[in-house]
Amino acid sequence: MRKGRFFFAILIVAAIGGGSVFGFNFLKGKEKKIDVVSPDAFDVIDEAYHIIQQEGVHPVKGPALIEGALRGMTDVINDPYSTYLSKEEAAAHRESLASERVGIGAEITRSNGKFIIVAPIKSSPADKAGLQPYDEIIRIDGENIAGLSLQEIVKKIRGKKGTTLQLTIYRPDMNKHLEVSVERDAIPVKTVESDVIEFKNRKVGYISIATFGEETAEEWKVATDALMSDQSEALLIDVRGNPGGYLYSVSQIVSSLVEEGTVFAYMEDANGALTPLVAENGEDIQFNEQLKKIPIAILQDKGSASASEVLSGALQDNERAMLIGTDSFGKGTVQDTFDLSNGGEVKLSTHKWLTPKEKWIHGEGVLPNIEAEQDSLFNEHIRLVTEVYKKGDFHDDIAYAQRLLKSFDYKIKNDDGYFDGPTETALVSFRKKAELKETKVMDREFFNALKEEVEAFRAKKKNDNQLQMALDYLAHQLKKE
16 A cells, blocks of 8 residues: 655664655555566565575564565565565554654663663753663663664563553663663653754844754744744754754645746656646745745755655755755655555655756755865764773774864874874874773773763854854845845
């Protein structure tokens, strides 16, 4: 059965699930001719199934063989965006864009085979239960978790609202194991953040969209209403790192920025027929009309994909916004989802999408009007490291520390992960500057101080090269008015 929900995003293969969907069934009821396979061909599948079940030295359960066949059918398409999702994967996929998720509210990472709490969300069940950063999860509900993947760990932690989870953790600061009881609850997922930036005596409304989820349009309204009330004179939209989302969310946001009837994208089917998508005045949400008049800039990067690219392409082609940053990801296909009787789904590329000027950005991305490279400290993924390293050791954690120290202008010749003399000298200097214990090892105290240094650097708007370029552009536009 067709679901009529269209995917304009990268399928995120991660522990917390993910992917993004566009829901807009503009082809409802349209049928496509199917290449019918002879019934005898399906007999071969049945034969292979029974041979493997009856003769194979390695036992495989029947449902696993069926799932393997389903994955094989989508794999042979040779399209990274067409795939089979099991019942569990489909549920996690939908949950990734839901307005709330049930869990304990803590980010978890895997470090050297250990599962570490990065940080509990404020006022979440994890926070209320007293979980802290660097707590290592040892057992879940009394079961040892050694050998499990991060995805399996997250699956065990999630569950029904109101149920209780028993965690055995090791707390390094206390050098002891603790038993912690956490009650699962709904964790709100916020996709829009906003602020007013004072720049050259002008007020710029800054709004960041993490993903285009179920409630993003409503969040956008709340944020933009507040920005307009604060007398913002221009709008800066940040979709850096945004992997995509629901079409109806993008459609509503675009409609708040351009005139009704404006084409913001085209859908192209397998026969090359184009269907325009146009901006509409929503009946459910009434946006501030001032949004259609003020100058706009969009910040994008290589992580801006799919739905983000629809927004950028729509506003760029309609000359409604200036794009600043780097080329976007470049995903120009659209996926539709189809329910299967086993609870799973087939996600299949069914259309291309084109910009208003009928450009297909697949593999190329939406190109910025103004190129602006970001400081390397913004591109580094911050780690939570618990191991201890000394001179002569070799590890990727050491390479990570070397890259960060080099970015802070410490004199390091190589960042290959080998703990050499210059690395030790830089380490000692950093520890002294950060007022850490005098030692020549990279330990948890060092890595945590390095993490805080990077976070402090990123928190200063003046260090964000792309943001500063966008603010300069908007200030110039306001000066011309």
